[in-house]
Amino acid sequence: MKLLEVAGLNKHFGGLAACTNVDFHVEQGEILGLIGPNGAGKTTIFNLISGALTPDSGAIAFKGRDIAGLKPHEITRMGIGRTFQSVKIFSKMSVFEHVLLGHHFGKAKPLKKKEAKEEAEGVLEFVELLKMKDSRAMDLILANQKRLEVARALATEPELLLLDEVMAGLNPTEVAQAMELAKRIRERGITILMIEHVMKAIMSICDRIIVLHHGEKIAEGVPENISKNKTVIEVYLGE
Amino acid sequence: MKSSMGKWFSPVILIVLLLLLVALPAYVPSEYTVILITNILMYVVLTLSWAIFSGPTGYISLAPAAFFGVGVYASAILSSDLPLPIVAPIGGAASFVLAYLVGSLTLRLRGMYFTMFTFGLVELVRNSLHWWEVNITGTVGRLIIAADNTTVFYAMVATFLAVLFASYLIRRSKFGLALRSIGESEEAAAHSGVNVNRVKVVMFAVSAFFMGATGATMSMRWTYIDPTLAFSIQYSFMPVLMAIFGGMGHLYAPVTGATIFSLLEEFLTTKFPYYYMLLFGLTMLVVILFMPYGLEGVIEKWRKKIKTGLRDGHETT
Numbered sequence: 001m002k003l004l005e006v007a008g009l010n011k012h013f014g015g016l017a018a019c020t021n022v023d024f025h026v027e028q029g030e031i032l033g034l035i036g037p038n039g040a041g042k043t044t045i046f047n048l049i050s051g052a053l054t055p056d057s058g059a060i061a062f063k064g065r066d067i068a069g070l071k072p073h074e075i076t077r078m079g080i081g082r083t084f085q086s087v088k089i090f091s092k093m094s095v096f097e098h099v100l101l102g103h104h105f106g107k108a109k110p111l112k113k114k115e116a117k118e119e120a121e122g123v124l125e126f127v128e129l130l131k132m133k134d135s136r137a138m139d140l141i142l143a144n145q146k147r148l149e150v151a152r153a154l155a156t157e158p159e160l161l162l163l164d165e166v167m168a169g170l171n172p173t174e175v176a177q178a179m180e181l182a183k184r185i186r187e188r189g190i191t192i193l194m195i196e197h198v199m200k201a202i203m204s205i206c207d208r209i210i211v212l213h214h215g216e217k218i219a220e221g222v223p224e225n226i227s228k229n230k231t232v233i234e235v236y237l238g239e
Numbered sequence: 240m241k242s243s244m245g246k247w248f249s250p251v252i253l254i255v256l257l258l259l260l261v262a263l264p265a266y267v268p269s270e271y272t273v274i275l276i277t278n279i280l281m282y283v284v285l286t287l288s289w290a291i292f293s294g295p296t297g298y299i300s301l302a303p304a305a306f307f308g309v310g311v312y313a314s315a316i317l318s319s320d321l322p323l324p325i326v327a328p329i330g331g332a333a334s335f336v337l338a339y340l341v342g343s344l345t346l347r348l349r350g351m352y353f354t355m356f357t358f359g360l361v362e363l364v365r366n367s368l369h370w371w372e373v374n375i376t377g378t379v380g381r382l383i384i385a386a387d388n389t390t391v392f393y394a395m396v397a398t399f400l401a402v403l404f405a406s407y408l409i410r411r412s413k414f415g416l417a418l419r420s421i422g423e424s425e426e427a428a429a430h431s432g433v434n435v436n437r438v439k440v441v442m443f444a445v446s447a448f449f450m451g452a453t454g455a456t457m458s459m460r461w462t463y464i465d466p467t468l469a470f471s472i473q474y475s476f477m478p479v480l481m482a483i484f485g486g487m488g489h490l491y492a493p494v495t496g497a498t499i500f501s502l503l504e505e506f507l508t509t510k511f512p513y514y515y516m517l518l519f520g521l522t523m524l525v526v527i528l529f530m531p532y533g534l535e536g537v538i539e540k541w542r543k544k545i546k547t548g549l550r551d552g553h554e555t556t
Contacts, residue, residue, distance in 0.1 A: 050430060072429040082430055090423035093416075098431075101420050104413040106432025113413075156432050 001028040003160055003191050004049070004080075009058035011044055011215075018044040020215045022058075026160065031182065031192045033202045033223075036212035037235065042195045043085055045212075046162050049193075050082045051075040062160070076106045081153030082162035085195075087145045089152075091138035098137060098148055099123050099155040106156025120155060127151040127181065143174040150181065154190075161185060163194040167201055179205050203227060249491070253403075260396050264389045273388050274460075279501045280395040281457050282477055286485070286497040287402045288449035289478040291409060292442045294487035295418035298346070301475045302357035305364045306334035306447040308470035310454025312368065315381040315464055323386055323394055323459060327452045334451025335444045337364075342440040358475070365470035372466065380465035383458055394456045402449045406490055409442070418442055450474075477501075484526055486535025496534055 004026040011019040018041045026032050034042050047053040049060055051072040060068040067075055081102075090098060103116040103123075111119065124130040127147045132140065137148055146166050153161055163182070167175045179201050186192055196202045202209065203223045211219040211226060213235045219226060226232055264273050285303055293300050310330030317326050345356050372379055386394075409415045417438045420428040429435045454474075458464055478497075485496015503522065507515035530536055 052426065052430070071434075072426075073432050073434045076430055076432040084427065084430075088424045088427040090420050090427065093419055093423065097416060097419075101413075101416050101428070101433070102431045104432075105417065105434075152427075152431055 002026070003028045003063065004193070005059075005061045006045075006049070007059045007061075009045070009048060009060065010056045011041075011048060011053060012056055017215045019048065019055075022212070022215070022217050024210050024217060024220065026191055026193055027207075029186070029189065029191055030207040031186055031194065031205055033206035033209040034193060034195045034212065035197070035199075035202060035209060039214075040212040041215040042212055043164060044215075046082060046164055046193075046195065049075075050080060050162060073105070076156050076158075077108050079108070079157070079159040080162065081106070081156050081158030081160070083146070083149040083153055083164055083166055085164040085168070087142070087149055089137040089140075089145050089148055092136055094134050094136060095124065095129055095140070095148055095151075096120060096133040098152045102152050102155025108157075123151050123155050126154070126184070143170050143177070146170070146178070147181070150185075154185070158190060160191045160193065163192060163196075165195055165197060167196055167198045175201055257396075257400070261393075264392060270388055273392050275505060277388065277392045277395050277457075277460070278505075279498055280392075280399050281453055282481060282501045283494050283497040284395065284398050284402050284449055284453045285474065285478040286481040286493040287399075287406055287490075288446045288453075290482050290487045290493045291402075291406050291449075292418070292439075292446040293479075294482065294493075295415065296422040296439065296442075298349075298439070298443075299354045299479065300357045300443070301354055301472075301479065302338070302341070302360050302447070303450050303478050304470050304472050304474040305357075305361045306338060306450035307454035307457075307474040308361075308364060308368075308466070309334045309337055310451035310456075311458040311464055311469035312381075313451070314455040314458040315383050318384045318459065323390065323456065327394060327398065327455045330455025331448040331450075331452035334447040334454070338444040338447030339440060342443040343436075346436060346439045346443060361470055361472060361475055365466045368470075369466045380463050383462060383464055385462050386459040388460065391456060391460050394459075395453075398449065398452055398456060401452075403490065403494075405445070405449070409445070410490070414438060414442065480523060482533075484523070484533055486533030488532070488535055488539075492533065492535035492538075495538075499534070 002025045006025065007023050009019055009022040022045065034045065036042055044053065048055050051067070051070050051074065054069045058068065059066055062078060062080060067078065099120040100116060103111055103120050121130060121133070124133055127150055129144060129147055129151060132144065137145060140148060150163070150166065167178045170178060175198055182192060182194070182205055194202070194206070206223055208221065209223055209226045210217060211232050218235065219229050219232050221229070260276070263276060267273060285307070289300065289303055292298065310333070313330035313333045314326050317329060341360060345353060348356055369379070417428065417433045420431065420433060421435055421439060425435050454469070458469070461468070481497040481500045482493050484500050485494070486492035504519070507518050511518060526533065
């Protein structure tokens with residue numbers, strides 16, 4: 001089943017085409033990777049799907065409903081959660097409060113206060129941050145801040161999770177842990193669309209991969225085929 | 240976060256304070272003290288209500304004078320027909336509506352732009368009203384049916400209680416959480432499901448409500464008002480300075496800040512009528528330089544020291 005379907009998506013910033021006629025879809029339950037050189041338009045696509053930007057033209061259908069042009073909070077409540085490339089945590093708020101916010105505001109049906117607290121602890125346990133629940137977000141190390149962003153998004157009970165470079169800047173052990181977390185999220189029945197530069201990670205956990213270059217989709221397929229694709233090797237790996 | 244001692248400590252202080260306040264007119268012989276305390280309460284309410292919105296979000300609003308003045312005029316129009324307990328909420332409601340409309344238009348502006356706009360708003364409302372009074376009603380000032388000092392005093396105590404209670408509830412509620420998240424990152428708040436614009440506009444309006452109610456109440460001490468008096472820009476600057484002076488993290492901070500600051504103002508204006516603005520400025524400079532978190536920062540440091548000192552006998556910072 002197609003959870004998300006993007007057709008003919010266009011976005012220009014002045015003379016710069018950040019996204020030109022992009023078509024793709026996300027299958028229910030898969031991990032789909034979005035790769036491409038810097039400036040390829042990957043984050044723009046995330047911003048368009050999550051409502052931070054409005055497309056110039058094109059359709060974005062989530063569970064069959066057109067969501068292009070809806071506000072970010074509406075899209076969040078419909079079931080799309082996201083993280084940010086440069087972490088956007090609430091630095092002076094506690095870890096627990098981050099998750100609580102998502103529980104209170106991000107769900108289709110808001111929870112009662114007590115239920116929200118219990119569920120928030122559940123989410124923190126899932127991403128292994130429960131021990132730090134009273135720490136201020138700014139006091140966490142980068143790997144945990146990225147986990148916190150994932151937790152905040154998970155708290156809104158998404159069906160589709162957009163992960164924007166959750167592994168950038170992490171050491172090899174932390175990358176392995178992040179990969180493990182992504183797999184566990186998928187096991188929960190949450191579909192993942194991820195932007196990533198860490199090739200080893202993307203090749204091993206993604207079911208399919210889409211390659212963008214200068215705002216256009218240049219390839220799509222399973223990891224083995226992508227890694228052998230000539231165009232991809234030329235533009236992406238720089239030969 | 241709160242210690243078990245803190246849990247009963249603050250309500251006890253509050254109740255003692257309240258009893259003292261309520262009994263005040265009975266045991267204080269001089270009118271002057273009652274008026275002084277009413278004035279302090281006015282600043283406390285303005286500062287507290289300013290801190291409801293601007294504290295957590297960091298949107299520095301210079302609009303309190305506009306909302307205060309709207310309350311004053313509501314009172315000027317209605318006080319001949321209606322009693323104070325009805326006029327004050329109406330004044331508040333009028334300010335709520337104005338803040339809601341203005342907020343819907345301007346809360347997209349960020350930082351300095353928002354501050355400048357709110358500053359301009361005070362002038363805009365004042366000048367429009369002035370124009371209206373001169374050209375339509377054919378007068379500049381208005382007379383207010385005044386209430387006596389004790390009545391105004393009790394009305395201010397009631398407003399103080401209301402704003403304190405409202406601040407407390409908002410801080411504990413999910414909207415308090417949303418306001419803080421907006422102050423940290425509006426983008427992340429929106430993507431966590433917060434309807435950022437709605438929360439900002441409603442909370443801006445709620446804070447304006449109490450400012451309007453204060454204006455309606457305080458104007459009953461004056462017999463004559465005109466736009467320049469009602470929309471005096473000091474009602475905008477004082478709450479901001481007092482909030483910076485006191486701090487905004489805990490509820491007691493703006494209360495303490497406003498109290499000490501208005502006592503200071505009273506002292507300086509009577510003792511040094513020619514230099515008081517200069518001395519005021521110097522005080523603010525010292526506070527900003529050496530107490531970046533205001534009085535609250537200093538108090539919390541002491542509290543931490545005492546706590547850790549009690550726990551393990553030496554400092555750990």
